[in-house]
Amino acid sequence: MPVRERRPRLLPGRRFPSYAYLPGRFPHPVRHPLGHSYDPEAASPVCETCSDAEAFRWGMDLFNHGYYWEAHEAWEPLWRAADRGSADRALLKGLILTAAAGVKRREGKAIAAGRHGRRAAALLRDAAHGHSSLEGMLGISLEALAVQAEAPVSSKPEAPVRFNEAVVFDFYLGADVL
Template identity: 45%
Template sequence: MHPHPFSSRLGHSRGIVHEAIGPGEETAARKVHDWAIDLFNHGFYWESHEAWESLWHSFGRNGAQAKFAKGLIKLAAAGVKAREGRAIGVKRHAGRAIELFDDCSAADAGQFQWCMGLSAAWLRAHCRAIFDHPERFLEASDSDVICVFPFVLLPSYGTVSASSC
């Protein structure tokens, strides 16, 4: 319905290049994550997906931290599908996000409950609601930006130990 923000010649973010985030660049990673959260909370699901994908790559696409980022990518993808009016896609991406957040929680004998200031259990609960009733989140209007989810992501960095993620 809407052009891809980065790759389409009609995309509003065409030409923007995401800088690579190297290992050990926690400040840069946090900036990207905070930006992705802001994009997500304002209904820019495709853009938040792209931002979290850069983190996923920087985390090596493997391990608990990468799985957590991939879960956020899938949650954002569910938002994209909701904007397209595709209930099956919403359900599929929400289901994959649940699996990824479950994998994170299973890592390190259940010690991995928070990552990047967000709770795996809280995210799983919201993904479960999306998975169970994807039709409630469909919004295929002509409007460029619409928030389809009835929640916002609010990281709580102060309550998370550095060892949890």
């Protein structure tokens, strides 16, 4: 599997969280006082527009480096802000579910990973039929991404390299935006 050092950073000025969250193995990032993003005073982030390029790229950066739960959190406000029924909303939900599949793969839960991956692939294919303002930033076609999302889990991920990360997908996002 590819490791973090071989993957480009999309936002090199932003620091990654101190760990990639896995349920039951680490403190919940926002709910637990020891979580990497815990702030009891913080309000939920609200996105004004789903074309927020920095938030979208941050999600891709997190995803590319094995921070799947964190990528989901970066994309969720964008998904919530996207128009219902739009290609952007389908694409974002597809990415969120692909990230969820990454978490399940890291946990060794192949059945759950497959379920999330199939749902993600269906949404990504739906998004391909519309016009998404975000698609061009992915660096991969939506069909190719759908195929990757629904690929069966062949084995457990390699041992984490650093910061408890394990990259479980053979592709990365944003290659064309570097």
